[in-house]
Amino acid sequence: MTVDPGARRDLAPPASESYTGDRTTLPMAVLNGVADGPRVFVTAAVHGDELNGIATCRRLLDHVDPATLRGLLVVVPIVNVLGAQLNSRYLPDRRDLNRSFPGSRSGSMAARIARLLIDEVIAGSDIGIDLHTAASHRTNHPQVRLDTTDAVALDAAVAFGAPFVLDAKLRPGSLRAAAGDLGVPVLIYEGGGPSRFDPDPIDVAERGILRVLHRLGMIDQAPAPAHGHPMVLHESRWLRAERGGILELHVRPGERVEAGQPLWDTVSPLGEERAVREAAEEGYVIGATTLPLVQPGQAIVHLALPGDRVPSEDDPTEELEDDEDDEDGPLPA
Incomplete structure (x- = not known):
């Protein structure tokens, strides 16, 4: 050719x-x-x-x-x-x-x-x-x-x-x-x-x-x-729902978040139970779920962290899973 x-x-x-x-x-x-x-x-x-x-x-x-x-x-x-x-x-x-x-x-x-x-x-x-x-x-x-x-x-x-x-x-x-x-x-x-x-x-x-x-x-x-x-960022992790329910997301992709800032609420269908997830550290929201209903363990916010960090056993860095699948593969079973 x-x-x-x-x-x-x-x-x-x-x-x-x-x-x-x-x-x-x-x-x-x-x-x-x-x-x-x-x-x-x-x-x-x-x-x-x-x-x-x-x-x-x-x-x-x-x-x-x-x-x-x-x-x-x-x-x-x-x-x-x-x-x-x-x-x-x-x-x-x-x-x-x-x-x-x-x-x-x-x-x-x-x-x-x-x-x-x-x-x-x-x-x-x-x-x-x-x-x-x-x-x-x-x-x-x-x-x-x-x-x-x-x-x-x-x-x-x-x-x-x-x-x-x-x-x-x-x-x-x-x-x-x-x-x-x-x-x-x-x-x-x-x-x-x-x-x-x-x-x-x-x-x-x-x-x-x-x-x-x-x-x-x-x-x-x-x-x-x-x-x-x-x-330029060198580490990211998915933050996951601790409880299932109706999702009220308080941050958007692209937003910078501070430690202690509310990220989302999960509310039971009748509204009698509410769980609030706050950011444990500073970061940047680079991805998020678009689902309004979530289950325990479901990935909600993908947070990129500034600086070079070494994760501890108590605070593991999760793989990019479906995002570099998005690039490379399906969600884990």
């Missing part, structure tokens, strides 16, 4: 086929600049119900002109095409595509799609941006997740300009982990919730990608960040 300098070519390599023999393709746009520069990929909808990235990619393709681009840009707006058709996070066989990398050419449907993406998009790239939203019944404040020990990735993440940059562990089987094994750093953008278009997270994502392209010298101009200089 060749793309002339200063041109765009839309491709649709076959990814799978149904039992009727109908081909499922992986639509992508390849923009080849007029001068040498980095190779960057942008992917979205690895989870089929995470739609904000689809809108972001469409807007990005409207604004990047290969006639003035330096380097190569590959945009894949819907990686999990079959899941998107069903408005499902997963593939029809219930596999999580973002647990299936690097995949194989003769494996499951998820493995084959993952291998195709590795071979055609990720391998040979200098850096990638993978667009996500929160999982079902959650929302995320715009944030970029990465390994902050990677200087190249951290520089790009700060340039992106989302409100928060969060250090996040790699998950086996994820796109980010497989790309890292190939020496390709990947920024994970999280913003908004599934099964809808959220205008603000889409705007932050579009601005951020353009700012990264500008930082890499691929384009001449980039918009200002939507939320000013980002805050």
Whole structure:
């Protein structure tokens, strides 16, 4: 496959086929600049119900002109095409595509799609941006997740300009982990919730990608960040309901909270019992549930903590669970 300098070519390599023999393709746009520069990929909808990235990619393709681009840009707006058709996070066989990398050419449907993406998009790239939203019944404040020990990735993440940059562990089987094994750093953008278009997270994502392209010298101009200089954070935890009931949430994603500040109440249906949860420490709300009814143990608020901290046995730091799944996997059973 060749793309002339200063041109765009839309491709649709076959990814799978149904039992009727109908081909499922992986639509992508390849923009080849007029001068040498980095190779960057942008992917979205690895989870089929995470739609904000689809809108972001469409807007990005409207604004990047290969006639003035330096380097190569590959945009894949819907990686999990079959899941998107069903408005499902997963593939029809219930596999999580973002647990299936690097995949194989003769494996499951998820493995084959993952291998195709590795071979055609990720391998040979200098850096990638993978667009996500929160999982079902959650929302995320715009944030970029990465390994902050990677200087190249951290520089790009700060340039992106989302409100928060969060250090996040790699998950086996994820796109980010497989790309890292190939020496390709990947920024994970999280913003908004599934099964809808959220205008603000889409705007932050579009601005951020353009700012990264500008930082890499691929384009001449980039918009200002939507939320000013980002805050780099190294630890986060989910706070959980101690009692079930009707949820009255007192904080919003993006809000700074102080120790002792009420975060939420849970109230019994008749109102005779009320449990109040207060913040034990300072932090920033980077995600929250959208459910009005909760059960004991349910994750309610995702709090990022300032500074470098070492958790104790009495105050454990929980994994990002469904948020770097949101990036990497389903909620634990």
